[in-house]
Amino acid sequence: MSAQADTAEKPRSMSDNSENKPPALEPAVMRTIGRELRAMYADIIAEGVPERFAEILRRLDDPGSEGEAQ
DSSP, rough: OOOOHHSSSSOOOOOOOOOOOOOOOOOHHHHHHHHHHHTTTTTHHHHOOOHHHHHHHHHHHHHTTTSSSS
């Protein structure tokens, strides 16, 4: 084994973050990302939710519904 291999850092995955918190972003960067995401998904948002899906969501929100977990 070479000395270089011993001292090389192993790549870390995002789940290896010992602090378990995402990196902080500047407010301006967050606004820009939000603006870009809204522009990318504007057509999908404008479509709305299909009625069948909306009914399922309403039933899940209703604590007295039959779909409640037991």
